Amino acid sequence: MDPPAEGAPPRSPPTSPRVDVRSRRWTVASFWAILLLGVPLWWRTTTLERQPLPEARILDWTERWSERIPLETAPSRQRSAELDSRVVKFSPHYKLIFSLLNQDSASGSAVLDWNAHELLKRYIRPLLSSLSPLHNFTIETHVQYFAPLTVAVNKEDEREGSYVREDDLRAFVNNADWNLATGDTLDPVLQFLLYVPSAENRPMRIRSVGGQDITPAFITPQRGGVVIFNPDSSAPEAPPSVSLDLPSSALAASFRLFEHQLRTLLGVPSLPSAPNSGRLAPAQLDRLVRQRLHEAVADTVETLGATVKLSRDIPNMRISREVQGRVNTALDELDRAATTFSSSPSLALAHAARAQSLASTAYYDPSMLALLYFPDEHKYAVYTPLFGPVAVPLLVALLKEVREWRRERKRRREEREREGRLVVQGEEADEKRAKVD
Known part of the structure; x- marks a missing residue:
């Protein structure tokens, strides 16, 4: 810039463009509003769904299933049936x-x-x-x-x-x-x-x-x-x-x-009085129904217990409402099997078979493995580089606006105090004039 000419009035320093403080604060507030509304939505969509499982009911069936649905066969035949791996x-x-x-x-x-x-x-x-x-x-x-x-x-x-x-x-x-x-x-x-x-x-x-x-x-x-x-x-x-x-x-x-x-x-049992080929004798069919019912209930209870253990051991495993519903329905079917066992073993077996299918479907549900290897630490590591560059300017702008607001508030308070002092001084001067007069 060229120096002012000799004798000319000094130039005033250039003025900065007037800043619309109100618009600037509305802009910063808008960005923060979007951020505060978006973070809960992001947290909701990335939070692992873990519905509670009826552990108390499963534990009760695990401990008492053989009492609720007993196998009415001779011990030696029961052991031979259980040991036949074929x-x-x-x-x-x-x-x-x-x-x-x-x-x-x-x-x-x-x-x-x-x-x-x-x-x-x-x-x-x-x-x-x-x-x-x-x-x-x-x-x-x-x-x-x-x-x-x-x-x-x-x-x-x-x-x-x-x-x-x-x-x-x-x-x-x-x-x-x-x-x-x-x-x-x-x-x-x-x-x-x-x-x-x-x-x-x-x-x-x-x-x-x-x-x-x-x-x-x-x-x-x-x-x-x-x-x-x-x-x-x-x-x-x-x-x-x-x-x-x-x-x-x-x-x-x-x-x-x-x-x-x-x-x-x-697993058709052999009885001395039963034929070795063709149709089964009623006693054979009844014993087979009870044996298969016992196996189905045992397998269902074991699968439900394994599902609960898996959910405890892997805190990052998803448990959806569908899995929770299948587990609850399987337990309801087991209750129906226990209720109908004494009057109709065949009907009890139908309930136990449905419970077995539901328990197996719940245990092997593919949604339970979706986030198995994506814990919270990985979530933070993935999203921090994305939100960090955005959050820093917003935080700096917010701090700057808070500082400006506090400074302006202090200035206004000082002005009010100064105006108050001037008012008091004026009133005192008026009182002195009144006394002199």
């Missing part, structure tokens, strides 16, 4: 798949067709009809033309055919190559496999640990059963792609074995 877990619905597997149909003399409908109707349907108060069954049948084995097939010089050691039966079912599809279902699936060895391996036997030949059939625990079918050696050999013409009676023994395996897998 029995599949109780479910109101099962899917049964019967498959005909040829080791190698290209070598000829294969079984390419079977009258599965007639065989199931004669040997399996009567048992399923007896079990209708407990379970609903869906049945499928399949035929495969090539099912290679992964276990060693041993030969003997002095005997025709081959054998498989009993120790190798756990790897007999070749899940990788046999394509044992279970279909689109969430129900437990039981696979029953009729395995036809190739012509060079017939008859195929199962050799026990002691060296004796045993029945060519075995059970895969909780999954199904396998029967090795060796066609009659007197049957004429058929070329590849031509099925052995076998009557249904040739497969009768195999389906009787399937029926026995199904009984074992479903």
Whole structure:
């Protein structure tokens, strides 16, 4: 800036533009209002939902369930039922798949067709009809033309055919190559496999640990059963792609074995006076209902207890209203099962099955794992860099406005005091003049 000319009046310093204090404070207040309204909304949307679970009711069932629904069987039979690891877990619905597997149909003399409908109707349907108060069954049948084995097939010089050691039966079912599809279902699936060895391996036997030949059939625990079918050696050999013409009676023994395996897998008790095949005796059905009811209640109580323990051990796990509702409804169904147990065990089993399904659905609810690995510390670490740069200018502006407000308030107070003093001095001067006059 050029200096003022000599003799010219001094220039006044430039004045800063007038600040509209009222507008500035309204702007700062608006930003803070948005922030104060947004933070509770953000906190609400990011806060983990944890509905309370009825722990007292679950604890009561955990401690007293065996008293409320006792198992009325002999202790030895009860222990044998509990120790049989082959029995599949109780479910109101099962899917049964019967498959005909040829080791190698290209070598000829294969079984390419079977009258599965007639065989199931004669040997399996009567048992399923007896079990209708407990379970609903869906049945499928399949035929495969090539099912290679992964276990060693041993030969003997002095005997025709081959054998498989009993120790190798756990790897007999070749899940990788046999394509044992279970279909689109969430129900437990039981696979029953009729395995036809190739012509060079017939008859195929199962050799026990002691060296004796045993029945060519075995059970895969909780999954199904396998029967090795060796066609009659007197049957004429058929070329590849031509099925052995076998009557249904040739497969009768195999389906009787399937029926026995199904009984074992479903935990059907054996009684001296009860038939070993076909429909169940009333005493068998009643004992099976009570046994399955006992298992369903025990599994439900264990699942509910595990849900409570999981919610305690993982404080960052979400517990939604849906999970809370399923747990409460499962407990209500258990109460109904206990109420109807003495008058109708079958109805009690229906309530227990629903409780079991609800408890399992609650325990495996996918929403419970949504924020399992996102605790509050991670939340602060993620959002602090976002809100920090915004909060600092707002805080500085707020402090500045508070300081200006306090300074202005002090100035106004001093002005009022000065005006008050002037008024007092004026009144005193007036009084003195009055006295002089």
